[in-house]
Amino acid sequence: MERILSRLVNDPLSIVAVLFLGAVFVNLGELVPGLFEDTPVKNSFFPRYITELKMGFPYLILGVLVFVRLKLAYFVGLVICAILLIHPLVFGRADLVVAFYLFLWLFVKDKNHSVFLGRLFVSFIFFGAAMGKLTPGWWSGEQLQNIVHLRKISTAPLVIMGEFLMAVSFLLPSGIACLVTIIILAGMSWAITDLSILMLTLPILGMALTFLAIDSLEKSRLTLYFDEDKGTASLVYQLFDLLKIDTIKLETIKKAPVTDNPENVMSQKGGVLQAQNEYGTRFYGFDCWVEIVSRVAMIAFLSPLFKLKRQIFSRK
Amino acid sequence: MKYVRRAVYLGLAVYTLLALFRPKKMYVDRFMHDMHYVEWALLQPFPTMYSSESILESSVKGHDSVSYPYHHPMKHLVNHTGGQPSDSVHYKLTVRYRGSKSVKKYTIFKDSLFTNVD
Numbered sequence: 001m002e003r004i005l006s007r008l009v010n011d012p013l014s015i016v017a018v019l020f021l022g023a024v025f026v027n028l029g030e031l032v033p034g035l036f037e038d039t040p041v042k043n044s045f046f047p048r049y050i051t052e053l054k055m056g057f058p059y060l061i062l063g064v065l066v067f068v069r070l071k072l073a074y075f076v077g078l079v080i081c082a083i084l085l086i087h088p089l090v091f092g093r094a095d096l097v098v099a100f101y102l103f104l105w106l107f108v109k110d111k112n113h114s115v116f117l118g119r120l121f122v123s124f125i126f127f128g129a130a131m132g133k134l135t136p137g138w139w140s141g142e143q144l145q146n147i148v149h150l151r152k153i154s155t156a157p158l159v160i161m162g163e164f165l166m167a168v169s170f171l172l173p174s175g176i177a178c179l180v181t182i183i184i185l186a187g188m189s190w191a192i193t194d195l196s197i198l199m200l201t202l203p204i205l206g207m208a209l210t211f212l213a214i215d216s217l218e219k220s221r222l223t224l225y226f227d228e229d230k231g232t233a234s235l236v237y238q239l240f241d242l243l244k245i246d247t248i249k250l251e252t253i254k255k256a257p258v259t260d261n262p263e264n265v266m267s268q269k270g271g272v273l274q275a276q277n278e279y280g281t282r283f284y285g286f287d288c289w290v291e292i293v294s295r296v297a298m299i300a301f302l303s304p305l306f307k308l309k310r311q312i313f314s315r316k
Numbered sequence: 317m318k319y320v321r322r323a324v325y326l327g328l329a330v331y332t333l334l335a336l337f338r339p340k341k342m343y344v345d346r347f348m349h350d351m352h353y354v355e356w357a358l359l360q361p362f363p364t365m366y367s368s369e370s371i372l373e374s375s376v377k378g379h380d381s382v383s384y385p386y387h388h389p390m391k392h393l394v395n396h397t398g399g400q401p402s403d404s405v406h407y408k409l410t411v412r413y414r415g416s417k418s419v420k421k422y423t424i425f426k427d428s429l430f431t432n433v434d
Contacts (some may be wrong), residue, residue, distance in 0.1 A: 092387075124332075128367075
């Protein structure tokens with residue numbers, strides 16, 4: 001259990017995996033029962049070898065495959081998504097298109113994670129959506145009336161502009177692109193009052209946060225010094241000891257390098273965390289947390305926010 | 317894997333070109349199933365599921381015709397299950413995209429979908 005937890009926390013892909021699993025969970029009530037029970041109307045368009053495939057279990061397996069760090073698992077996931085896209089019971093679902101591109105990215109990415117390709121996929125999904133809406137019916141807002149559970153405040157130009165902004169987001173710096181994605185996805189999730197929108201927005205949000213986490217992840221080693229006599233510090237020590245972060249080494253504060261800087265001594269007396277990176281730079285208090293967050297893969301997407309706060313405070 | 321990645325980039329470029337220069341194929345024909353299944357299947361990963369302007373009109377003998385807008389009306393026809401009336405139900409499907417418009421007629425009778433039946 002500890003090993004699984006440690007692997008999850010040390011891998012930025014866990015973010016998208018957890019949020020994709022959330023989307024599968026939302027689908028349990030809507031998509032999955034039909035995949036087990038329904039049969040399509042007999043027709044001459046869909047070949048029998050596709051129609052007769054029962055896709056209930058394969059769909060549920062996607063929620064597991066996304067956690068497995070093997071190319072083969074991603075390939076199987078990609079094949080399942082491709083079959084779902086052309087299956088008579090489920091074709092034409094935008095959330096399955098997103099799942100298809102998620103598994104395609106997981107399959108083709110290299111060890112450096114190919115963040116650019118992933119961001120290109122997200123932009124491409126919105127490019128297709130925006131291109132299709134360049135019609136008089138969409139611009140006038142007439143087509144918006146056809147979307148069920150849509151709040152009345154949503155206007156067609158706003159929707160199309162949002163999708164176009166997402167379509168070019170791969171050209172933006174990663175932090176800004178992630179912020180734009182969060183704002184637009186939050187807008188989409190708010191505009192549609194039905195929870196089913198989460199099937200679409202959660203995996204895209206997961207991808208955006210994962211890209212930012214990969215870009216923000218600090219690879220240099222950090223040594224953390226804890227005051228083992230302090231209750232809170234002791235708890236934090238136990239937590240980090242459990243998570244076994246690859247780039248964080250734990251030490252007691254007695255082993256911290258001696259410093260004659262009075263401010264640092266004050267920090268030591270207050271039982272605040274101390275840290276030192278492999279280049280010898282020392283960190284105290286909030287700066288320690290900035291360094292920690294940038295090394296914990298699963299929350300590294302918060303690192304730009306922590307750094308921004310540090311910059312604002314250092315100016316004051 | 318390098319070649320797979322190149323193929324993926326090429327695929328994205330092809331889809332983008334199709335969306336820009338063959339919109340009827342991407343936004344009308346595909347939604348009407350007006351092509352061979354294999355060709356249709358290859359176009360499915362293109363993300364435009366909610367973008368065509370589609371109207372589905374249905375009528376049952378002896379009843380008034382009802383029309384309703386759908387993002388993907390063909391899906392409604394293929395997944396039409398349960399509660400079948402004893403009479404056949406006639407559908408007229410219209411898909412518009414910019415200057416392109418297609419109209420097709422379908423009938424559902426005894427859990428089977430027939431195309432172009434008047």
